[in-house]
Amino acid sequence: MSDIMADQISLFRAQITNRKFDDETLRILDSVLVAKDLRSLLEVQLQLKEFLRCESLRIIREIIEKAVDQKLLIIDFLVRAFALSGDVESCLALRYEALVMREMKSSSNPWLHVSYGEWFTFAEHCLDNRFYTIAIKASEKALSCIQMETVIQPLTNDHIEVEQFIKKIKRLNNVAVTSAASQSVQAQAAAYLKKKTLGLKRNTSPIIKEKALSASTLFRCGIRKRNKRKLQAHCSLLKSPALNVEVYSTLVHSFVL
Template structure:
């Protein structure tokens, strides 16, 4: 990685640590990913992702006592930042965290209430990107929140009973789909682990058998070799005896 890129990464870290959570910082982050070199782009994206994970964890832990407004500003910034670097899992995790923060405070600040459609949009994004465990958590939270809320006015929008029922039905369907996907994956993992374990066990059982076969085969070959050597020695002995007899009695030839 070039010195100029290292300096840019250091500057981005400085902006985060000084809490410059505005659009200008996001635009600067986006500019860091403009590269003609694919290898450099992958390297920079990985470095930025690690930087964001480290800094976001530190900062989110440090604002636990701050106002909900400040928390949501920080969460929204990191949601956008992770989306820019392509870390969808972290992006979804922080989106979920922001929805939960809003829902917890909605009892005293009604404008923070998370609408059923917001929950549904989040669940759809989680399912679409294959994060079924996150989707299940969001579904359960959404169903609890929606179920506990009566028909109410949020700004100028009125949530009708029909819309609420349809949203609950769709979220339930997505929850069941995600649960089935998790179960299916779990069964596949268990089956794979079982087959791997049985293969290792069979290999352990086959090893002594192969060793015995190897020893038996070696013994058999050695036996044949010894037998052939005895035959050769006997033949050579007979030939020497015949030769000696012919030498002593030339007329026998």
């Protein structure tokens, strides 16, 4: 990592630490992510993702008491920062939180109303990135919004267009439901295969261990018997006056394991 890049990262961290949620901070982040090679880019992205995730949790806790419009501005900044850093999961999670917040506050603040088009676009992005469960929720929100809007304001000449959009939302919902079910089946299959593999290892390992221990034991017993015979043969040499105690001791230590 170059010194210039390290300085830019330090500057971006300082901006976030000082709670500078503006375009200048995002421009610094963008400049940091202009790496000369893929390896450097991935390294920097990982470093910034971890930093942003930790800081975003602190920031969310800090803004609890702020007004809704201030909260939304800060969340929007974090969404853009996560998008630049390549953290799609965090980006979509915060977008969902912002949409839910707007929906909850829209009864007293009509300008916060979330349209069915916004929910549908968000559902598409979730589906494209394989967040199927959230895509299902978002598409259901889109259907609920469009049905509520048609109750409040009956369909006019553009009713055909609205009906087509409803079909489009339902198709997306069906794809998300099917994909989520498929993902669940794949996860269950993977878990089953892993469990089966571990079971086979547990069943076979005792046999292998027993065989290894048996072979080792037999080998060592064979050596002991052989050395015992040699020791007995040498002990007979004690009858010879030429053999002293020191030689005998040496023989014992040579053959006994």
